[in-house]
Amino acid sequence: MSFSVTPLVSASIDTGALRHNLQVVRSRAPKSRIMAVIKANAYGHGLVAVAKALDSADAFAVARVDEGLALRAAGVSGAIVLLEGVFDKNQLDAAAAADFELVVHTPEQIELLRNASPTQRFKVWLKLDSGMNRLGFKQPEFAAAHAALKLLPALRGPANLFTHLASADVPGAATTDDQLNAFASAARGLPGECCIENSAAIFAIPQSQADWVRPGLLLYGVSPFAGSIGADYGLLPVMTLHSHVIATKALDVGERVGYGGDWIAARPTRLAIAAVGYGDGYPRSLPSGSPLHVSGERAELAGRVSMDMIGIDVTDLKVEARLGDPVVLWGAGLPVEEIAVWAQTIPYELLCGISQRVAVRLL
Numbered sequence: 108m109s110f111s112v113t114p115l116v117s118a119s120i121d122t123g124a125l126r127h128n129l130q131v132v133r134s135r136a137p138k139s140r141i142m143a144v145i146k147a148n149a150y151g152h153g154l155v156a157v158a159k160a161l162d163s164a165d166a167f168a169v170a171r172v173d174e175g176l177a178l179r180a181a182g183v184s185g186a187i188v189l190l191e192g193v194f195d196k197n198q199l200d201a202a203a204a205a206d207f208e209l210v211v212h213t214p215e216q217i218e219l220l221r222n223a224s225p226t227q228r229f230k231v232w233l234k235l236d237s238g239m240n241r242l243g244f245k246q247p248e249f250a251a252a253h254a255a256l257k258l259l260p261a262l263r264g265p266a267n268l269f270t271h272l273a274s275a276d277v278p279g280a281a282t283t284d285d286q287l288n289a290f291a292s293a294a295r296g297l298p299g300e301c302c303i304e305n306s307a308a309i310f311a312i313p314q315s316q317a318d319w320v321r322p323g324l325l326l327y328g329v330s331p332f333a334g335s336i337g338a339d340y341g342l343l344p345v346m347t348l349h350s351h352v353i354a355t356k357a358l359d360v361g362e363r364v365g366y367g368g369d370w371i372a373a374r375p376t377r378l379a380i381a382a383v384g385y386g387d388g389y390p391r392s393l394p395s396g397s398p399l400h401v402s403g404e405r406a407e408l409a410g411r412v413s414m415d416m417i418g419i420d421v422t423d424l425k426v427e428a429r430l431g432d433p434v435v436l437w438g439a440g441l442p443v444e445e446i447a448v449w450a451q452t453i454p455y456e457l458l459c460g461i462s463q464r465v466a467v468r469l470l
């Protein structure tokens with residue numbers, strides 16, 4: 108037997124907004140090619156759907172081999188860069204077969220390339236650790252790593268050069284200058300294309316846009332800077348998280364709502380229960396008072412977020428809330444940046460945290 112039911116919780120993905128945001132990035136980095144960062148299921152938006160919507164990007168970047176393989180299996184044929192590279196021969200062989208480009212950041216990865224099969228060829232991005240102390244060769248080892256790669260028959264063309272900024276979202280951070288200086292000095296005189304900038308850097312440090320830029324968050328219409336939203340930069344939100352009212356009730360003064368009963372009606376209250384919770388990726392850290400929309404009107408979270416449900420104070424809505432009314436948790440009209448502040452996190456975490464049971468609808 109098969110039934111088709113309308114999902115209670117869904118994430119609509121506005122593919123037109125994705126394409127618009129790519130154009131905004133192009134206009135802000137007109138001399139650079141764009142490596143669209145679509146790791147972590149395209150920040151929760153759907154890996155393959157996003158790759159297809161952004162097929163005019165110059166390359167895609169993912170973190171891991173399996174993400175790249177999922178793209179190839181779906182017929183994505185353009186350049187795919189593995190941001191963490193490969194970690195064993197098996198992954199190297201898969202990367203060769205799938206024609207992935209590899210970030211190289213450890214001596215072990217150079218050894219893997221040295222031992223590649225004679226017919227295997229790779230485009231490689233050599234990563235400098237310019238000060239973030241995450242991935243990459245430190246400056247003293249970088250030149251030797253570059254020289255070692257140059258000798259390997261497995262390399263296709265000169266190694267491209269790559270680094271990542273730790274604080275591009277903090278205007279005027281001195282460490283950013285240090286990192287840029289470290290990269291400039293390590294890259295001086297070496298052949299190969301350069302790639303430095305993430306979303307924040309593209310907007311905040313246009314002077315260091317290189318051959319390539321690597322935006323993630325901007326493509327999804329979200330601001331990388333605290334205190335602003337994507338619309339401030341002409342971006343359009345891509346994901347809107349929707350649910351529905353599944354119950355309503357009237358509360359007397361003093362009645363409590365949800366686990367722990369720590370929301371207490373201070374007035375006669377109309378309460379709506381919506382079908383969404385931390386099992387969908389709506390964070391439990393959101394406190395009472397956090398905003399959401401019911402039938403397009405702003406209302407407030409009341410009580411703790413449960414696994415599958417939330418309470419909403421709908422007393423002040425102009426039109427009385429009813430069963431089936433649409434609820435928006437974030438997205439169009441309710442910036443995810445604002446919800447992230449309430450949840451004391453960053454928009455990245457909210458977007459990536461959408462769970463598997465949320466139905467994705469492409470617009």
Ligand SMILES: Cc1ncc(COP(=O)(O)O)c(C=O)c1O
Nearest residue numbers: 144271305306307321322323324
């Ligand atoms: C190495 C690297 N480059 C680029 C990005 C894209 O960053 P953003 O989404 O801030 O543009 C990331 C994201 O975490 C990353 O790890």
